[in-house]
Amino acid sequence: MSVNVRDHDIVLLGATGFVGTFTARHLARSAPDGVRIALAGRSRSRLEDVRRELGVDWPIIEVDTTDETAVTRMAASTSVVATTVGPYLRYGMEVAAACAREGTSYADLSGESIFVARSIQRNHDAAEKTGARIVHSCGFDSIPSDLGVGLAHAAAGGVPIVAATLRVRSLRGGISGGTIESLRQQMREAKTDPSVRRLIGNPYALTPGPSVRLPGHAGSGWGKERGTWQAPFIMGAYNQQIVQRSNYLTGWSYGQLMRYREVVTTGRGVAGFASAGAIGLGTAAFVGAMSFAPTRAILARALPAPGAGPGSDAVERGRFVLDVDVYPVEGEPVRARVAAPFDPGYGGTGIMLAESALSLTLDELPDRAGVLTPMVAMGERLAERLRAHRFTLAVAPLS
CATH class of the missing domain: 3.40.50.720 (NAD(P)-binding Rossmann-like Domain)
Structure with a gap:
């Protein structure tokens, strides 16, 4: 410029x-x-x-x-x-x-x-x-979340949103060594600074915060909705900070009361419940292990190093499908599907x-x-570019 x-x-x-x-x-x-x-x-x-x-x-x-x-x-x-x-x-x-x-x-x-x-x-x-x-x-941090909410909000008429939920429908791929090292660095900072711990968990960490806020604004994501079990998505805490910054930068166009969360859908019945529990416990155990130096050292030997990643075959098998459901204050709810036949963390x-x-x-x-x-x-300019490279960014009424 x-x-x-x-x-x-x-x-x-x-x-x-x-x-x-x-x-x-x-x-x-x-x-x-x-x-x-x-x-x-x-x-x-x-x-x-x-x-x-x-x-x-x-x-x-x-x-x-x-x-x-x-x-x-x-x-x-x-x-x-x-x-x-x-x-x-x-x-x-x-x-x-x-x-x-x-x-x-x-x-x-x-x-x-x-x-x-x-x-x-x-x-x-x-x-x-x-x-x-x-x-x-x-x-992958945080274009699918950010564009998904923004495109769905526009398709819903640009009116304020009561709630928006990103649902991980399928996800196959590795986690990069750089991502692991970034999390490790944050955990070191959070260990010694309580203000950092509060910032990481605050959905409005990247904004001055809305003048009005409902209880339970962030939402844990754990539980059952419409008969389908779901668990919190490990990237959701950060992604919601980016989404709320977009909200703030556009004059709170999504609404100061918008409740945004990200979940992994795991299915119905006992199998869905077990999968949701395993994801929740696994996520908590991983974050907990990254919080302490001895367990961080153990994980460092097992996880990819910065600049490293899986083999080409593993990357080629990667893909993801995410749905972002937006519920406006008036009018019909809208769903944005964000998907690609690529490993989310690499290709x-x-x-x-x-x-x-x-x-x-x-x-x-x-x-x-x-x-x-x-x-x-x-x-939308970025969305157009990604669509030209086999990404799906499609918006439709939520049936």
Whole structure:
């Protein structure tokens, strides 16, 4: 958005990591001719390996994300920075801040409440002044949730919403090492700082909060609805923070009383009850284990390391189907289906980040700047891009 002529249109930071390579591959396949892309990271030799594998002649930028001068130079050289380098609390703040200062738009894969809250505090006003769009959570955290609610709300007439629920119908795929490391970093912070624990569990952590709030606003998700058992979705606590930020940034257009939650549907009868219980207990056990240093160390040996992931066969088998049901104050309820035949944490996330970067670079977008959400920054333009790459983002009356 800057009037300055930049050397690049998109800089992909972290292109040598597992998700970064998926993002780079998608850009190599799908970016229109003439889009000037550069690969950035700490290791020139590894970046050259990626470039050689892709068969492209993109420039390479060596940069250490802890070097403020180098990061500022990188941000000033491009229109958009897309970064996969997490945990963002450790490696992302200087990058986002440099982009906000330099009028450079930014997209990441963060699912870290603490990082995004601190980024809003530090970067929102600066980005508004320079015209930068700082867009966190441009992967499976939290594009399906954010676009699902936003598109369903529009289809319902744009009136306030009483309740909205994301239901995970099916989900197959791995969890990335970067995601694990981000959760580990948050748990370390929460262990020593009670305010961090409160922030992680607060659906309004990324907003000033509504002037009116109903009891039980967040909703646990556990229980039975319409005869079908359901358990809380592990990503729901963070995703609802992004959805409520979209609500806030649009003048509480979803309604200050909207109750939003995310659940995993597990079926009916005893089998459904058992599955819901197993998911709930497993989630609680995992989060609990990540909260203590000895059990974190044990999990570190069993879970993927940052930058690592499963084999190509496992990624190829990945897919997801999510339904977002929106209940407006007047009119019929609406369902948005968000689905893709891709692993949500790897192939699907790589496509979502790449298309977010292309949207920020090429599309005619709403005249907004600051620390935004995918829905507020890109909305329907991003949805159109994802549909062109085998994603389903379809809205229909809820029967």
